[in-house]
Every structure is written in structure tokens, then in C-alpha cells.
Amino acid sequence: xxxxxxxxxxxxxxxxxxxxxxxxxxxxxxxxxxxxxxxxxxxxxxxxxxxxxxxxxxxxxxxxxxxxxxxxxxxxxxxxxxxxxxxxxxxxxxxxxxxxxxxxxxxxxxxxxxxxxxxxxxxxxxxxxxxxxxxxxxxxxxxxxxxxxxxxxxxxxxxxxxxxxxxxxxxxxxxxxxxxxxxxxxxxxxxxxxxxxxxxxxxxxxxxxxxxxxxxxxxxxxxxxxxxxxxxxxxxxxxxxxxxxxxxxxxxxxxxxxxxxxxxxxxxxxxxxxxxxxxxxxxxxxxxxxxxxxxxxxxxxxxxxxxxxxxxxxxxxxxxxxxxxxxxxxxxxxxxxxxxxxxxxxxxxxxxxxxxxxxxxxxxxxxxxxxxxxxxxxxxxxxxxxxxxxxxxxxxxxxxxxxxxxxxxxxxxxxxxxxxxxxxxxxxxxxxxxxxxxxxxxxxxxxxxxxxxxxxxxxxxxxxxxxxxxxxxxxxxxxxxxxxxxxxxxxxxxxxxxxxx
Amino acid sequence: xxxxxxxxxxxxxxxxxxxxxxxxxxxxxxxxxxxxxxxxxxxxxxxxxxxxxxxxxxxxxxxxxxxxxxxxxxxxxxxxxxxxxxxxxxxxxxxxxxxxxxxxxxxxxxxxxxxxxxxxxxxxxxxxxxxxxx
Numbered sequence: 182x183x184x185x186x187x188x189x190x191x192x193x194x195x196x197x198x199x200x201x202x203x204x205x206x207x208x209x210x211x212x213x214x215x216x217x218x219x220x221x222x223x224x225x226x227x228x229x230x231x232x233x234x235x236x237x238x239x240x241x242x243x244x245x246x247x248x249x250x251x252x253x254x255x256x257x258x259x260x261x262x263x264x265x266x267x268x269x270x271x272x273x274x275x276x277x278x279x280x281x282x283x284x285x286x287x288x289x290x291x292x293x294x295x296x297x298x299x300x301x302x303x304x305x306x307x308x309x310x311x312x313x314x315x316x317x318x319x320x321x322x323x324x325x326x327x328x329x330x331x332x333x334x335x336x337x338x339x340x341x342x343x344x345x346x347x348x349x350x351x352x353x354x355x356x357x358x359x360x361x362x363x364x365x366x367x368x369x370x371x372x373x374x375x376x377x378x379x380x381x382x383x384x385x386x387x388x389x390x391x392x393x394x395x396x397x398x399x400x401x402x403x404x405x406x407x408x409x410x411x412x413x414x415x416x417x418x419x420x421x422x423x424x425x426x427x428x429x430x431x432x433x434x435x436x437x438x439x440x441x442x443x444x445x446x447x448x449x450x451x452x453x454x455x456x457x458x459x460x461x462x463x464x465x466x467x468x469x470x471x472x473x474x475x476x477x478x479x480x481x482x483x484x485x486x487x488x489x490x491x492x493x494x495x496x497x498x499x500x501x502x503x504x505x506x507x508x509x510x511x512x513x514x515x516x517x518x519x520x521x522x523x524x525x526x527x528x529x530x531x532x533x534x535x536x537x538x539x540x541x542x543x544x545x546x547x548x549x550x551x552x553x554x555x556x557x558x559x560x561x562x563x564x565x566x567x568x569x570x571x572x573x574x575x576x577x578x579x580x581x582x583x584x585x586x587x588x589x590x591x592x593x594x595x596x597x598x599x600x601x602x603x604x605x606x607x608x609x610x611x612x613x614x615x616x617x618x619x620x621x622x623x624x625x626x627x628x629x630x631x632x633x634x635x636x637x638x639x640x641x642x643x644x645x646x647x648x649x650x651x652x653x654x655x656x657x658x659x660x661x662x663x664x665x666x667x668x669x670x671x672x673x674x675x676x677x678x679x680x681x682x
Numbered sequence: 683x684x685x686x687x688x689x690x691x692x693x694x695x696x697x698x699x700x701x702x703x704x705x706x707x708x709x710x711x712x713x714x715x716x717x718x719x720x721x722x723x724x725x726x727x728x729x730x731x732x733x734x735x736x737x738x739x740x741x742x743x744x745x746x747x748x749x750x751x752x753x754x755x756x757x758x759x760x761x762x763x764x765x766x767x768x769x770x771x772x773x774x775x776x777x778x779x780x781x782x783x784x785x786x787x788x789x790x791x792x793x794x795x796x797x798x799x800x801x802x803x804x805x806x807x808x809x810x811x812x813x814x815x816x
Contacts (some may be wrong), residue, residue, distance in 0.1 A: 211733070240689045289730075310753055310756070314756065314760070317760045317764070317784065321763065321764065321767060324767060324771070328771070328774070331778070332778075333778050333779060336771070336774055336775045336778040336779060337775065337778075337779060339771060339775075339784075340707065340771060340772070340775050340784060341784070341785075343768055343771055344710055344714070344768065344784070345766065347714050347764055347765075347768060348717070350715070350760075351714070351718060351721050354721045354722075354724075354725055354757055355721055355724060355725075357720075357728075357753070358724050358725040358728035358750075358753075359728070361728045361729070361750065361753070362728045362729070362730075363751070398719070543719075576751065
């Protein structure tokens, strides 16, 4: 079964293919090819999800070395969900980029595909060191995408982001060295198997390594004292890249699920529930900090970036709760918040294109050329992210609150979720009324040329995802329960080696 | 052996932390390089320190662990690429922002750098600021 390797290999070969010299100066062809590859990726991800839900996890031994010595890719329904989410988000944000954002610099399309390779690899790997390698692949692609197009603000943000993440990578390596010494392996299923019976003298090392890993994933997932890179990065980069980056914080979250939810799961002896008390405090504070940021933001992109922080905090709370129900609710909320943050960035892009120099700052400015459709999309994305019915944010938040009630964490989770929702409602209604109603002068003449139909098509498509998530809420929650159960059960070494000829 | 090894790693990390806390991009990149050396040494030691033992099964009763060597090799390659990228970005930022402060401020914030000599970066902005000051 090569299905588990395809989501990594396809973007890689596609990126190399698009880099061939014959496509160099033919942007339309590059766009068409990348779209075709992304469509194929969505198809593969759908098939992977279907197969994993039907037959259970697929373990893929690279080079056919046996577990636990070989390096494995592992596609269970959890990782298949994340791969599908990434593929859908990438397809639509790339469509938006094709409307003109990719002309500001070269190699946008190969970089976009390399980014997907790194993301998919991080979701699919079953080896902690390979997780590091794929993190680096997705990071170096994201560095380049971040500065794509250039400009002072972008360079400044990129400098912070790059240096910060390089320090994070150094910590990742230290953590891996410590863990290798403690566990004697870096294969995640093998680590999980050994965690319960670790010898006494290795326990402090295993704990230190686990906490260091939490630090590293906290950087990626925008946990409170480590999240300061996020607002400037997201607010200064180009719109399609910001929308794609909505999935980046989820990589850290997913890694927390994958490693701390399995290796350091409750019931693994001394190591069970490592750092979860700290994580619950920090995630709650993340929500508070994000909410304050939402209320004080001066431009729409900054506001959305802080909403991303709020949703990251909300998701980290589900990690801290640690039950299977919480993970399932977190998975649904991940799907929703990633797609909707992406959609909101695209809507912000529409607004920036139409407002000229005022961009997306909350100041009095020229009226929009297409106020009705833009306003409708704004309202849908805003209501979804706030968590108002009938959109997916409401469903997602209800699931998380139910899970909190079952695990006895309702007393601190409920107020945070409800108050952050209220704050988002206030901030977004103020933002919307400024952007759409406080107008003066006339519509800019050059807007008509800059604004393409493709911009609206892609933004609407991504906004429609919230409706899709609500309509399919029944099956999706059922599958996410299965995915959380799969993640919890893990996979044994025998299973990884079994099913092979 | 262990003492010398761990002291080396510790001193290198301490130096790199000092360099990374400076305000200039060059110092930070130097700090990151030093940090990656220290991390590579640390990673190398994770399989246990053994002297004069081959990493091949069958040669001796107690061979060294070959996996950390493979990990270090990967980490070196990745660290090299990342340092190169950080340097290019630092040069780009020097051109775009007009100085080499990490936060892009026009006045030097690093007292250690400006104590004994004239600050090289004049508080000017724009791309041609460097040419005029000479």
C-alpha cells in the first residue's frame, strides 16, 4: 500500500516538475499544472481518509526496513483528516493566488508545493526525527513564501520568524537527543510501547525531553509566551500565504496530540499526563491574550491573526483535557477554524484590493466596489469564527464544551470559550461597520482592473466550507471520534510489520 | 571524558545564548551557528560516549550506536541550509530596513557594539542611505 507515501511524494515531484526550465516564463501553465496537482492531492487525501476509516491505519515502511528499525510513514484516520484539510485549504488559497498574487515574485508555485510536502510529511510521519526533518522542510518553504513579493514590513516579520524558528529547531534537536537516550528509539509507536515500562533512571530524562518537545510544539502552535511571532507574520505576508499559514499552527497542535497524547498518555505510568497542568494554564492564558489582541487590533489582518491565536488556545485546551472526546471535538474544531481563518484572510484580501491606500485599517475610507457580496462573505466568515449559529463554529464550540463537561473541566473552559466569543463578536461588528459603512469619496477607478472574478470565486468557495461542515456535521463528528480513538489506541510494532508480504 | 565533553557543550551553548541576545543580526546568526555546533555534539553523545569502538555489529562485543551519527549528519545538513538562509535574509534586511538591528530600529540598541566605535548605521532610512554616509 503506497497510499501513505503519496501525499508527501506528489507535492515533491510536482514542485520539481513545475521548476523545469520549460515552464519558467509561462505563468498560466504553471498555475494550471499546480491546480491539477492540488486537485490530485485532494483526491488522494480523500481516498486515504476513506481507506483508513474502513481498514484502519496504513503503515508504510520506507525502504522496507522492519519496525522498529525502519523509518515509517503512518496514515491513520487522524493524519488522513489533517492531510485532507491541508489539501482543500491549499487548493482554494492557490486559486486565489492565481488571480494575481503570484506575479509579485518568481517560484511561487514550486514553493507552495514544497510547503505542502512539508506539511503532509509532518502529518504522516511515525518517527520523531522525521517529524523534525519535515518541520524543517515546511519551515524553509514558509520562510520563502513569507517574504515572497518583498517589502520592508515583510522582511522585518520574516527576520523575527526565521531567527525564532531556528532557535526552536535547536531545541527540537536537544529534545530528540534526550529522548533517544531515554527511550532508545525515536519511532513514536515504539516510544509509546516503552513509555509504561521505562527504567527508573531514564524517567527524568524522558520527562525533560517531553517538556522540551512541548516548548517546541508550543512555538509552532502559538502557546502563550511563545506566540508573539504570529500576529506580525500573518498580518504582513501576502493574502494567500496568510490563508495557507492558518494550517501552520495546527501542525504544532497535531504534534502535541501525536506525541504527548500517545507517548505521554494517561496510564503510561510515571510519564502519564506530563505537563498537562502547565498546558491547561498556558492555553487558558493564550485565549485571554488572543482575546485582548482581538479587541485592540487596528487592522483586519491583525484581528484575524489574533483570532487564530484564540482558536489555537481553544484547541490547546482540548489537548490539556486529554480525553478521547476532547480530541474528537478538537479535530472538528481544527477543521473549522483552519478553513474559516483561511476564508477570513481571503475576505480581508478582497477588502484590501477594493480600499486602496487605507488597505484593511479601521479608518474612514473609500466605499467598496462590490459591497454586497464582500459584506456577505465577511458576515459568514465572521459569524463562523465567532461561533454563532448556524455555522460550523457554533457546532465546534458546542462539541468542545460538551467534552469539557464530560471530563470535568467545564468550570474553566466554558467561561473562556463564551467570553472570547463575545469579545470577537464585539470586535468584528465594530470592524465590519467601519470597513463597510464609514465611507467617503468615490470608488477607486483602478479597483475594477485589479479585482478579478477568481478572487470572489475562491473566497466564496472557502466560506462555503463552513456550510459544508455544518451539513456534514453528523458523519464528520462520527469519523473524528474514530480518528481520536485510532490516535489513542496507537499501533503496535507487530501491526506495523504485519500485512506485509 | 564525560566532564570535558559536557563542559564543551555547555560553554558553547552559553556563548551562543549571549550572542543571540544581542540586537544585531550578524551576532545572532553567529550565535545560531555556535548553537547548532553545540546541539550536534549533544546529539552525538545521545547514544552514549564510547572510545575506540566501531559502529558495526560483529566487530566487537559492545559496538557504539550508529544512529546518533546518522542523526547528526542530517542535523548538520539541515543546520547548514538554515544558516545560509538566515544570512541571506539578514543581508536582505540590511538593504530593506537600512540597518542590521533585529527590530529594524534606526538607532542602535546594542550598547556593546556602539561603545568603542562610531555607530556604523546612521539613523537613515531608504536603500541608498549606506552610500551617502561614506
